[in-house]
Every structure is written in C-alpha cells, then in structure tokens.
Amino acid sequence: MTQTLQLKINGSDLRLDLDDPRATLLDVLRERLGLTGTKKGCDRGQCGACTVLIDGRRVNACLALALSHDGAQITTIEGLARGEDLHPVQAAFIADDGFQCGFCTPGQIMSAVALIAEAEAGLDPERIREGMSGNLCRCAAYAGITEAVLDATRALALEEERAA
Amino acid sequence: MADVINTQGHVRLGSNAGQGLTRRDGVLKVTGAATYAADNRPEGLLHAVTATATIARGRVTHLDVAAAEAHPGVVKLYTPDNVPPLAVSPDEKIHPFVWRMEALQSDRVRYAGQPIALVLAETLEAATEAARLLAPRYEAETPHVTLDDAEPFETTTTAFGRPADHSSGDIGKARATAARHVVAEVETVAQYHNAMEPHAIVARWTGDRLEIDTPNQAIGLARQTFAAFLGIEPAQILIRSPFLGGGFGSKAILYGGQLLAVLAARDTGRPVKLVLRRDQMYGPVGHRAPTRQRLRLDLDEDGRIAALQHDTLTMTSSFDHFLEGASNASHSLYATAALQTTHRGLRADIGTPGPMRAPGEAPGSAALEVAMDLAAQAAGLDPLAFRLRNHAETDPSNGMAFSSKALRECYAQAADLFGWADRPAEPRRMRQGQLLKGWGMGSAQFPCPMFTAAAHATLRADGSAVVETSAADMGQGAWTALAQIAADGLGLDIDRVEFRSGHSDLPDAGVAGGSGHTATAGTALFNAGADVVRRLVDLATGDPASPLFGAGNSGVTARGGRLHRNDDGRSEAYEDILARAGLDMLRGEGTGAREGQPTRAMFSHGAVFAEVLVDPDLGQIRVSRLVGAFAAGRIINPRLARSQLLGGMVWGIGFALQEEALHDARTGRFTNNDLAGYHIPVNADAPMIEALTVHEDDPFVNALGIKGVGEIGVTGTVGAIGNAVWHATGLRSQRFPIHPESLILSGESL
Numbered sequence: 011m012t013q014t015l016q017l018k019i020n021g022s023d024l025r026l027d028l029d030d031p032r033a034t035l036l037d038v039l040r041e042r043l044g045l046t047g048t049k050k051g052c053d054r055g056q057c058g059a060c061t062v063l064i065d066g067r068r069v070n071a072c073l074a075l076a077l078s079h080d081g082a083q084i085t086t087i088e089g090l091a092r093g094e095d096l097h098p099v100q101a102a103f104i105a106d107d108g109f110q111c112g113f114c115t116p117g118q119i120m121s122a123v124a125l126i127a128e129a130e131a132g133l134d135p136e137r138i139r140e141g142m143s144g145n146l147c148r149c150a151a152y153a154g155i156t157e158a159v160l161d162a163t164r165a166l167a168l169e170e171e172r173a174a
Numbered sequence: 175m176a177d178v179i180n181t182q183g184h185v186r187l188g189s190n191a192g193q194g195l196t197r198r199d200g201v202l203k204v205t206g207a208a209t210y211a212a213d214n215r216p217e218g219l220l221h222a223v224t225a226t227a228t229i230a231r232g233r234v235t236h237l238d239v240a241a242a243e244a245h246p247g248v249v250k251l252y253t254p255d256n257v258p259p260l261a262v263s264p265d266e267k268i269h270p271f272v273w274r275m276e277a278l279q280s281d282r283v284r285y286a287g288q289p290i291a292l293v294l295a296e297t298l299e300a301a302t303e304a305a306r307l308l309a310p311r312y313e314a315e316t317p318h319v320t321l322d323d324a325e326p327f328e329t330t331t332t333a334f335g336r337p338a339d340h341s342s343g344d345i346g347k348a349r350a351t352a353a354r355h356v357v358a359e360v361e362t363v364a365q366y367h368n369a370m371e372p373h374a375i376v377a378r379w380t381g382d383r384l385e386i387d388t389p390n391q392a393i394g395l396a397r398q399t400f401a402a403f404l405g406i407e408p409a410q411i412l413i414r415s416p417f418l419g420g421g422f423g424s425k426a427i428l429y430g431g432q433l434l435a436v437l438a439a440r441d442t443g444r445p446v447k448l449v450l451r452r453d454q455m456y457g458p459v460g461h462r463a464p465t466r467q468r469l470r471l472d473l474d475e476d477g478r479i480a481a482l483q484h485d486t487l488t489m490t491s492s493f494d495h496f497l498e499g500a501s502n503a504s505h506s507l508y509a510t511a512a513l514q515t516t517h518r519g520l521r522a523d524i525g526t527p528g529p530m531r532a533p534g535e536a537p538g539s540a541a542l543e544v545a546m547d548l549a550a551q552a553a554g555l556d557p558l559a560f561r562l563r564n565h566a567e568t569d570p571s572n573g574m575a576f577s578s579k580a581l582r583e584c585y586a587q588a589a590d591l592f593g594w595a596d597r598p599a600e601p602r603r604m605r606q607g608q609l610l611k612g613w614g615m616g617s618a619q620f621p622c623p624m625f626t627a628a629a630h631a632t633l634r635a636d637g638s639a640v641v642e643t644s645a646a647d648m649g650q651g652a653w654t655a656l657a658q659i660a661a662d663g664l665g666l667d668i669d670r671v672e673f674r675s676g677h678s679d680l681p682d683a684g685v686a687g688g689s690g691h692t693a694t695a696g697t698a699l700f701n702a703g704a705d706v707v708r709r710l711v712d713l714a715t716g717d718p719a720s721p722l723f724g725a726g727n728s729g730v731t732a733r734g735g736r737l738h739r740n741d742d743g744r745s746e747a748y749e750d751i752l753a754r755a756g757l758d759m760l761r762g763e764g765t766g767a768r769e770g771q772p773t774r775a776m777f778s779h780g781a782v783f784a785e786v787l788v789d790p791d792l793g794q795i796r797v798s799r800l801v802g803a804f805a806a807g808r809i810i811n812p813r814l815a816r817s818q819l820l821g822g823m824v825w826g827i828g829f830a831l832q833e834e835a836l837h838d839a840r841t842g843r844f845t846n847n848d849l850a851g852y853h854i855p856v857n858a859d860a861p862m863i864e865a866l867t868v869h870e871d872d873p874f875v876n877a878l879g880i881k882g883v884g885e886i887g888v889t890g891t892v893g894a895i896g897n898a899v900w901h902a903t904g905l906r907s908q909r910f911p912i913h914p915e916s917l918i919l920s921g922e923s924l
C-alpha cells in the first residue's frame with residue numbers, strides 16, 4: 011500500500027508516494043530520491059555516517075522510519091553549500107584535512123554543523139571530541155576533524171558578528 | 175626544492191611534489207558528490223541481499239525458498255541448487271592474491287557469516303525480508319575457532335609466500351655468551367578491517383560487456399579475476415573504483431559475493447546491487463588473525479642483544495592459506511648476533527584472514543616492543559637508551575646496509591617533543607589527580623615494497639597534459655599525491671595536469687597496498703611524463719628555430735611548462751615546441767617497478783611515544799598523548815602524509831586497547847560483529863596526537879626516493895601504549911587489547 015509523505019528536503023518541498031512502509035529515511039534518500047551523499051555505514055545507528063539534520067537536529071537517518079517524519083524539514087550534505095560557496099564547515103574540513111577516504115565525511119560534517127549550533131562545545135577540543143564521537147571515522151581523521159570544527163566555529167562566530 | 179633526478183632525464187622533482195596541497199577530491203567529498211560504488215543506481219536495478227550462515231561448520235539442510243519467493247517484490251533467489259555456474263570453480267586458487275571464495279558452490283558451511291543464498295528483489299526492504307524468511311536449518315558440526323582448539327598443519331610459508339622460518343647467526347653460541355635473557359609472551363586477537371564503506375558492487379551487463387562499480391585496491395587484478403571466473407576476456411569488463419570508502423587490505427582481494435552479483439546480473443538481465451551489511455563483513459572479506467607470540471632476548475653484560483628468537487602461532491581458514499607473519503617484524507629492526515624466527519599455523523572454521531593494515535608487522539611489532547621494554551628493564555637501561563644501544567647499522571637478517579635510516583633522528587625529535595627525558599625509570603611514579611600516569615615508547619618500521627605499474631602521459635597542443643593510470647584512492651590521497659608526481663614528471667604546474675584514474679580501461683597501476691602505491695604508481699607516472707619531456711627535448715634541441723637548439727650537451731631542465739637551457743637560461747614553452755613541430759599532442763609511457771634484486775634493506779622507520787592515564791579504581795585506560803616521528807623518504811604531500819601517519823597511530827590505539835572480535839566458542843558465531851560491540855577508536859579516544867616527519871634522502875629505494883607512510887603508524891604505537899600502561903601501573907599485560915578487566919582482574923592492586 012502506498013503512503014504519501016510530505017518532506018522539505020534541502021529547501022525544496024517534496025511529495026513522496028512511498029511504496030514500502032519499512033523504508034528508513036536513509037534508504038528513501040539514497041535509493042528513492044537519489045540523494046546518495048548521505049552514507050550507510052552500519053544501518054544500525056552505530057556509526058553516524060548517515061547523519062542528517064531533521065528540523066535542525068542531528069539524527070541517524072538509518073534509525074528514522076521515513077513515515078514517522080511526515081512534514082519534517084531535512085537537510086542533507088547536498089543542501090549545505092551556499093550556492094557555489096562551501097559552508098564554512100565544509101571548507102574547514104578541506105583545509106584541515108578532516109577526512110581521508112571521505113566516506114564518513116558527510117555524516118561528520120552534518121554532525122559538526124549541528125554541534126556548533128548546539129553551542130555546547132564551544133572552542134574546547136575535549137568537548138568537541140566528545141561531541142563528535144557518535145561519528146566513527148575508520149581512517150581516523152580525528153585530529154583534522156577536531157581542528158576543522160574549531161576553525162568552523164570561529165568562522166561562523168565571525169560571520170554572525172559581522173551580520174549583527 | 176631544487177632536487178634533480180638525473181636518471182629520469184631532464185625533469186625536476188619538487189615543483190609540485192613536497193607541497194602540502196589540499197585534496198583535489200576535497201570538494202567532491204565534502205559536498206556528497208563523490209560517487210562510491212553503492213551510490214550508483216542504474217535504471218532497472220535489482221537489490222541483492224545474501225543470507226549468511228549462522229553456524230561455523232556443517233551443512234545447510236533446508237532453506238524455506240517458497241516463503242522467501244512468495245514475498246512481494248522478490249524477483250529471483252539463488253541457492254547452490256540453481257546458481258549459474260562459473261567458468262572456474264571459486265575453490266580454485268587461480269592467483270596467489272585470489273582467495274578461495276564462497277559463491278554458493280555447495281551446501282557446505284565453512285565459517286559463520288558465509289553466504290548461503292542470494293535474494294534479488296525490486297527493493298532493498300523486500301530483499302532483506304525475504305533473506306530472513308529463508309530460515310535456514312543445518313546439520314551442524316563442532317566448530318574450532320580459537321588458537322586453543324584449531325587443527326595444526328604443516329607449512330613452509332607465511333603471508334605473501336615468505337618463508338615460515340628464518341635463522342641467521344649461531345643462536346646456540348650467542349646464547350652461551352649471554353649474561354641474561356628475558357622471555358615475553360604476547361597474545362593478539364582477531365581484528366576486522368571495518369572500513370566505513372561496506373563492501374559493495376553494482377554489476378550491469380550490456381550484451382557481453384560487463385560494467386562493475388566496486389571499491390577495489392587492485393583494479394587490474396580484479397578485472398583479470400572476474401574474467402577468469404566468468405570465462406570472458408578482461409577487455410569485456412570495465413571496473414570503476416574512483417573512491418574507496420577505506421580499504422585497509424580488505425578491498426584488495428575479491429570475495430564470493432562479487433561473483434554472485436555479476437552472475438545474477440547476467441542471469442536476470444538487470445543491473446544488480448549488493449551491499450554487505452556490517453555484520454556480513456565478518457567472514458568473507460578478510461581479517462587479521464589472532465596470534466600467540468613468544469620472544470626470547472638474550473643480552474650480554476652491556477645490554478646488547480646477543481640472540482633474538484621470535485615464534486608465532488596463528489591461524490588460517492580450513493580451506494586457504496594466509497598466515498600472519500608476525501615474527502618477521504623482528505628481522506630487521508634491532509641489531510643481534512643471532513636471529514631465529516618461526517611461524518606455526520592452525521586451521522580453523524573461520525573466513526580466510528588477509529592483509530590488514532600492517533599485516534604481520536602490527537602484531538609482531540606489538541610483541542617485539544613489549545619484549546624490548548622487558549629487556550631494557552633487565553639491562554637496567556632506559557627504554558630509549560636500550561633501543562639506541564641496539565640500533566641496527568645493517569639488517570641483521572641478511573647483513574645488507576639500509577638504503578637510508580634516519581631512525582636516530584626520529585627518536586631524538588619525538589622524544590624531545592614528548593618530554594621523554596623527564597621519565598622516572600620506575601613504574602607508578604606519576605599521577606594526574608587520582609589517575610596513574612605512565613609513559614612508554616616503541617620503534618616503528620615498515621618495509622618499502624614496490625609492485626608494478628604503468629602510466630601514460632599526453633601533452634596537448636595548449637601545453638596542458640593528461641596523465642592516466644588506474645590508481646586506487648582509498649583515503650591515502652592518490653588523486654592528489656600522484657597528480658603532484660605526474661606534474662613534476664611533465665615539468666608542469668599541477669593545475670595544468672588532468673589526472674585520470676580509478677577505472678580499469680586505464681594502464682594498470684597495480685595494487686594500492688603494502689604502502690607501495692605512491693612509490694610504484696608515482697614512478698610510472700613520473701616516467702611517463704619524463705618520456706614526454708625527453709621527446710620534447712629532442713624536438714627542441716634539434717630544431718635550429720628553437721632557442722634550445724644545440725643545448726643538448728649542457729643540458730635542459732623542464733619546469734613550469736617550459737624547457738630551460740642550463741647554460742644561458744633561455745627557454746621555450748611546450749606549446750610552441752609542439753606547434754613548430756606541427757604536433758597536436760605528444761605521448762609518453764612509463765612503468766614503475768623495482769629494478770633487479772635489492773642490494774640494500776629498505777624500510778621506513780619511526781619512533782612513537784605514548785602517555786596513558788589509568789583509573790586505579792576502574793582500570794579504565796586512556797591514551798592522553800601520542801607523539802610519533804617518522805622517516806619515510808621523500809614526502810610527496812606533507813598534509814596528506816601526516817593524516818596517514820596519524821590514522822595509523824590511531825589504529826595503534828584501537829589495537830592496543832579496544833579491538834577484539836569475539837566468537838562464541840560453542841557455535842563459532844560472532845558475538846560482536848557490529849560497530850557497537852567491536853570497538854574502534856572514536857574521536858574522544860584520539861587525544862593530543864602528533865606525527866612529525868624527519869627528512870630523509872634515499873637514493874636507493876627508487877628514483878623518486880619515496881618509501882610510503884600508509885601502515886608504519888600502526889607499528890611502534892601498540893607497544894608504546896602497552897609499555898606506558900606498565901609504567902603507569904607496574905602491570906605487564908600479556909595480551910592486546912589491554913582491557914580494564916585485564917588490569918583489575920590481574921590479582922595485583924592498582
């Protein structure tokens with residue numbers, strides 16, 4: 011039985027006729043909508059590769075049943091850049107070499123965006139490491155990831171200051 | 175950056191190589207636009223899911239095929255009863271780097287997690303559910319999955335065909351002269367690569383042409399292997415592998431699921447995608463086998479090693495041969511008058527082990543460095559002083575001189591940054607608040623193999639170039655570092671060089687493994703560029719209209735897209751030389767391989783210093799600081815090399831304190847085959863960590879002087895952490911990983 015789902019993904023409204031109620035948000039994004047930037051590392055909520063923002067909060071999309079998010083606003087890695095310009099977190103990941111194979115990277119970046127917005131970690135590396143520990147990186151680009159979060163936090167604060 | 179490699183013609187190395195460029199694939203990777211195999215969704219795609227065995231040894235007696243087939247959306251189901259045949263049995267050993275595979279050739283189960291059926295369905299959800307509905311029944315036999323109960327077998331070789339045993343010097347005589355000896359017994363456990371990207375394949379046939387998207391570390395060999403098993407020509411197959419989401423050895427070797435996906439795609443006439451679940455990566459795609467190692471070090475009065483003996487017991491599967499060569503780690507690191515190493519093998523009901531980042535070296539180094547610490551203690555020497563005293567000037571296993579060895583500088587720089595000089599000799603002397611603090615160290619070493627690679631370079635009429643080789647970027651940065659080398663080979667700025675890579679229609683770049691890919695594929699690319707330059711030089715110096723006419727004797731250097739006379743500095747742009755010669759392109763070819771039998775011992779070296787904090791009540795161990803310094807020849811890209819080294823060191827943390835795959839001994843099944851149960855380091859486990867590189871010119875290792883950085887970071891680190899735990903607590907764990915309970919339950923008080 012087909013169910014209809016209304017989602018706002020990366021700013022665009024989308025009506026989706028879902029063929030299978032078992033589908034996770036991750037599999038809907040990847041296999042039905044072609045938004046394959048979000049990765050599947052474990053499908054069990056254990057690695058963070060599938061992290062997206064749902065209504066601004068970081069969520070493991072593999073643990074989210076698509077149907078239970080009717081009406082949600084979803085941001086994926088594809089929706090982060092501002093036109094041609096990279097989001098400051100994306101730019102910082104490149105500058106600080108916060109990845110190697112790049113497979114965990116979309117999840118790391120989405121998680122970092124949310125972590126900075128949560129404003130819990132600030133510029134404390136220890137708390138950033140803790141706050142990013144739901145996102146595994148087997149290449150272990152952790153030093154670069156922590157640096158990138160620090161740099162992006164500063165860059166975003168500066169942007170905010172300028173805007174104010 | 176003025177190095178000139180004369181052997182390669184008129185080309186300068188160092189305009190691009192040596193720069194810490196950011197990754198050329200960086201934007202793709204941070205925007206989600208980099209396409210990994212599982213991201214492909216060709217029209218008409220079928221999703222495949224394998225059912226896997228839940229016993230480790232026996233037979234499948236029943237599968238509820240009817241129930242699975244009746245599930246809505248299921249298109250086809252394969253079991254040993256109806257799987258299409260392969261041209262060659264998957265049990266054939268067609269190449270030393272092709273493992274025997276499971277492609278539903280029989281109802282036999284030889285390890286837990288083995289594929290026993292394949293379901294194809296219109297959606298992933300339907301295929302997943304149908305695979306579950308198969309509800310297999312078995313005739314189970316008693317499995318053997320541990321070092322304690324597996325079957326011994328005779329072997330003369332370890333991994334990669336190396337001899338199982340080695341002896342040099344007279345160990346009996348050396349022991350007779352020794353003043354004392356120490357014995358270290360160290361056990362290491364089964365570890366799984368767990369690349370973040372699960373193994374995946376998308377296979378599609380168009381007529382008799384096969385397209386495959388799959389992450390692979392050796393595309394050329396993979397293509398040959400697919401062709402052999404399918405009974406078709408390699409030229410009929412295109413493999414794309416532009417990005418690997420981590421490999422670490424597990425994607426160097428094909429597994430049965432890949433063959434099944436290809437067969438299923440041919441049989442159904444539709445594209446098929448198979449992505450392993452995380453738990454399915456425990457079994458068919460390799461792992462690091464457990465080891466039980468014993469080292470005996472005999473010392474003379476002055477604390478010099480007179481004899482070194484290293485014995486390893488490890489295991490492989492019941493049907494193929496890969497023995498972790500741990501004892502080989504003792505061959506070439508420390509001076510000794512006599513050396514004896516052995517390996518003994520067991521057969522168990524497990525998937526075949528394979529190369530996993532620093533295979534042999536990682537567990538071998540872990541045990542060796544623990545033994546070295548014990549020996550330092552026995553000799554009454556500081557661990558660093560003891561290692562310096564036993565510094566090998568030549569390779570003790572064969573007497574060869576080292577091609578280069580800046581290990582002393584590594585010790586000095588890392589020790590200095592770490593603050594090693596302040597270390598109290600006795601354990602349990604340092605505290606941080608309530609926590610016990612300890613410092614330990616280890617030496618790092620990794621060989622510098624070269625494989626074979628080929629490359630093309632084509633200079634275009636506008637003076638830009640395209641270079642081609644089927645390299646594999648699994649995170650080490652091939653897209654960037656190899657392009658830097660290629661640009662230097664051509665004497666061009668990197669922005670003028672287009673690098674085509676990552677698919678099998680290009681010249682074969684060999685295997686990305688053994689830390690030898692940059693050296694091997696890089697040499698091929700450099701030589702291809704140099705070949706182009708040589709042709710250009712011939713054109714220009716022979717052309718009276720060129721300012722380079724007659725410059726042949728004094729020499730010409732290629733740089734920045736121009737040829738420069740060495741005598742008066744006059745120069746000419748590539749595009750002008752081509753234009754006058756009426757050429758719209760100029761093509762060069764190159765290969766990379768080690769020439770002849772090595773006459774020197776070739777290794778990267780390093781030193782790692784670790785600080786740990788141990789909670790005396792809970793036994794919790796945290797690495798709080800890690801400093802490494804590494805001498806690895808020419809560093810092509812310092813930014814990326816540092817990341818490789820740091821990554822390796824964090825693997826060392828996982829090895830020392832966390833990673834352990836557990837089997838239920840009764841059923842042989844895994845009890846922790848997921849990322850919640852099998853712990854790999856998370857960000858909070860990777861503390862203040864630094865990796866320095868020490869300058870090293872190596873004129874012997876290869877013409878580019880490259881040694882490799884991918885694996886060495888794991889070596890040294892494990893032992894350093896183990897030794898730091900001893901220094902903090904006074905307890906020597908005889909096993910890695912060191913878990914809190916091993917300290918708490920040791921019977922000693924913390």
Ligand code: FES
Pocket residue numbers: 049050051052053054055056057058059060061070071072073
């Ligand atoms: S794929 Fe969702 S947490 Fe791993």
Ligand code: FES
Pocket residue numbers: 108109110111112113114115146147148149150151370419420649
């Ligand atoms: S960059 Fe490879 S897993 Fe994180």
